[in-house]
Amino acid sequence: MTEHTVRSFAVELDLLADDIARMGGLAESALAASIECVTRRDSESAQEIIARDAKIDALQREVERRVVLLLALRQPFAQDLRQVVGALKVSLDLERIGDLAKNIAKRTLVLNTDEPAPLTGALESMGRLTVSLVHDVLDASAQLDPASAMRVWMRDDEVDQHYDSLTRALLAQMADKPDALTSCTHLLFVAKNLERVGDHATNIAEVVHFIATGEDIMAARPKTEAIPIPERNE
Amino acid sequence: MTEHTVRSFAVELDLLADDIARMGGLAESALAASIECVTRRDSESAQEIIARDAKIDALQREVERRVVLLLALRQPFAQDLRQVVGALKVSLDLERIGDLAKNIAKRTLVLNTDEPAPLTGALESMGRLTVSLVHDVLDASAQLDPASAMRVWMRDDEVDQHYDSLTRALLAQMADKPDALTSCTHLLFVAKNLERVGDHATNIAEVVHFIATGEDIMAARPKTEAIPIPERNE
Numbered sequence: 001m002t003e004h005t006v007r008s009f010a011v012e013l014d015l016l017a018d019d020i021a022r023m024g025g026l027a028e029s030a031l032a033a034s035i036e037c038v039t040r041r042d043s044e045s046a047q048e049i050i051a052r053d054a055k056i057d058a059l060q061r062e063v064e065r066r067v068v069l070l071l072a073l074r075q076p077f078a079q080d081l082r083q084v085v086g087a088l089k090v091s092l093d094l095e096r097i098g099d100l101a102k103n104i105a106k107r108t109l110v111l112n113t114d115e116p117a118p119l120t121g122a123l124e125s126m127g128r129l130t131v132s133l134v135h136d137v138l139d140a141s142a143q144l145d146p147a148s149a150m151r152v153w154m155r156d157d158e159v160d161q162h163y164d165s166l167t168r169a170l171l172a173q174m175a176d177k178p179d180a181l182t183s184c185t186h187l188l189f190v191a192k193n194l195e196r197v198g199d200h201a202t203n204i205a206e207v208v209h210f211i212a213t214g215e216d217i218m219a220a221r222p223k224t225e226a227i228p229i230p231e232r233n234e
Numbered sequence: 235m236t237e238h239t240v241r242s243f244a245v246e247l248d249l250l251a252d253d254i255a256r257m258g259g260l261a262e263s264a265l266a267a268s269i270e271c272v273t274r275r276d277s278e279s280a281q282e283i284i285a286r287d288a289k290i291d292a293l294q295r296e297v298e299r300r301v302v303l304l305l306a307l308r309q310p311f312a313q314d315l316r317q318v319v320g321a322l323k324v325s326l327d328l329e330r331i332g333d334l335a336k337n338i339a340k341r342t343l344v345l346n347t348d349e350p351a352p353l354t355g356a357l358e359s360m361g362r363l364t365v366s367l368v369h370d371v372l373d374a375s376a377q378l379d380p381a382s383a384m385r386v387w388m389r390d391d392e393v394d395q396h397y398d399s400l401t402r403a404l405l406a407q408m409a410d411k412p413d414a415l416t417s418c419t420h421l422l423f424v425a426k427n428l429e430r431v432g433d434h435a436t437n438i439a440e441v442v443h444f445i446a447t448g449e450d451i452m453a454a455r456p457k458t459e460a461i462p463i464p465e466r467n468e
Contacts (some may be wrong), residue, residue: 061450068319075309085302085322092326174408174415181409188419189426216295 009074016066017142020094024138026052027097031134034104035127036191041111049105061075063091079211083144086211090141093200093207093232097134100193100200105234107186118173118180119166123187126162130194130207133159133201141204146212153205153217159198160216166191243308250300250321251376254328259373260286261331265368265431268338269361272424273354275345283339290332296323313445317378320445325376327434327441331368334427334434341420351380352407352414353400357421360396364428367393367435375438380446387439387451393432400425 030049037045067088070076076084133152140148167188174184209217264283271279303321304310310318367386374382408418414465442453 012448045245068315069281071305071319072309072311072315075306077306081302081306088319089324092323171415171419174419175412178409178412181405185405185408185419185422189423192426 008112009070009076012066012070012074013080013083016063016070019059019063019066020087020090021074021138021142023063023091023094023098023133024058025142025158026056026059027094027101028131028134030056030098030137031102031104032127034101035124035131035194038104038108038111039124039127041108043109045119046105050102050142051104053098056095060091060095063087074234079214082211082214089207090195090204091218097200099199103160104190104193105188107142111183111186118177118184119169119187122162122166122169123190126159126166126191126194129159129162130153130197130201132164133198137201137204141208144208144212146209149205149212150217153202153209156202159195163191163198174195186194244311244357246300246304246308247317248315250297250304250318253293253297253300254321254324255372255376257290257297257325257328257332258368258375260290260293261328261335262365262368262372264290264332264335266361266365268335268342269358269365269389269428272338272342272345272421273358273361275342277343280339284336284384287332287336290329292311293328294325297321305366306463313448316445316448321427323441324438327437331434334431338424338427341424345417345420352411352418353403353421356396356400357424358404360393360400360425360428363389363392363396364431364435367432371438371442375442378442378446380443383439383442383446384451387436387443389433390436393429397425397429397432 030052031048033045036042037049067084070084074080133155135147137152139145140152170184170188170191174181177184206217209215235291257305264286267283270276271283296437304318308314371386373379374386388433404418404422404425408415411418440451443449
């Protein structure tokens with residue numbers, strides 16, 4: 001391999017990393033905006049979030065094209081290969097985070113605006129947590145830093161705890177106020193979407209750790225999945 | 235490339251296809267079993283489904299190892315490359331279908347067995363539909379048949395229709411019978427899991443179509459996502 005092709009392969013890896021960073025930025029801001037608009041019942045910004053998701057999907061397809069081209073033309077190996085394959089996996093997780101934010105925005109449109117928004121505070125704090133996990137795992141990805149990837153990975157339990165208490169509180173509301181049944185059901189799914197965002201941040205952390213170290217932390221991961229209404233045997 | 239390496243590359247592609255077929259068979263049977271056990275409140279088979287999911291996860295990691303090895307050592311191109319990268323994507327969808335089946339099984343364990351199971355028939359018919367989609371898309375994958383992949387892809391709307399009417403019916407129950415609130419909430423999430431299974435079958439159909447034809451049907455796909463309580467503007 002000549003000096004030139006080596007250099008230009010590095011450039012292509014950077015372009016791939018740029019696409020991932022751009023996707024990540026869009027997914028993170030869509031998520032933050034979706035939480036704000038569902039708690040404020042802001043239909044206008046909900047429409048914007050829904051419209052902007054197409055951009056994330058387009059970037060995911062671009063990442064996939066780049067990855068297939070790099071694999072075909074460059075035959076990367078070792079960490080380069082892990083980075084190219086990892087970029088494909090991360091792009092799929094970011095695309096799902098974008099979908100989940102879009103789904104939260106869609107629920108804003110069908111929420112009954114006459115009802116008071118229940119549990120806004122708990123929803124906002126769970127939202128802030130998931131946004132920070134996405135933000136931190138994107139930093140870890142940009143730096144290829146396995147230690148900060150691991151820190152994000154360890155924090156998924158916090159998300160599950162928020163999720164458990166929020167679903168419990170929503171179910172209590174549903175029992176007390178039958179009028180709020182529809183709103184609370186939508187918010188149950190919003191909470192579930194945020195719990196899924198935490199899982200995708202965890203997936204990305206695992207990929208970043210594998211790219212950086214070549215070692216799989218997936219096997220070490222507790223595979224239990226959060227269930228709403230978690231009291232009783234899990 | 236010698237005749238020998240060509241032949242053994244074909245063999246390696248077959249081994250990859252075998253892993254995908256094995257994963258697919260396990261995911262399909264876990265899904266079918268999870269629907270049966272949630273409708274019959276069968277905690278014993280729920281425990282088995284939960285235990286068996288580790289096998290699907292292990293196969294997914296094996297597929298990933300095979301894919302990375304094939305890419306590194308064989309530098310496939312054209313359809314071979316699409317098939318290797320596609321196998322990785324399909325394995326991720328099948329792993330998620332296994333997780334969703336496991337999650338349905340876990341809900342069986344926390345359902346209140348004293349309550350009558352509401353809407354068992356509607357749940358079973360939605361379950362049968364999603365199992366048949368998974369079954370058919372695995373056939374399409376084994377045959378690399380873009381036409382049957384497209385047929386599966388077109389049928390995702392059926393799943394969304396079942397999902398919409400089932401969630402509507404569950405919400406009606408929740409309003410009528412506050413005692414059934416917890417059970418109905420679990421069944422709402424079971425319905426959501428089945429709707430997600432339909433999305434993963436659709437993803438696999440898209441991958442199969444791309445492997446077989448090199449053409450992307452993703453762009454043509456209507457990107458609207460099903461929302462529970464779907465009346466009102468989506």
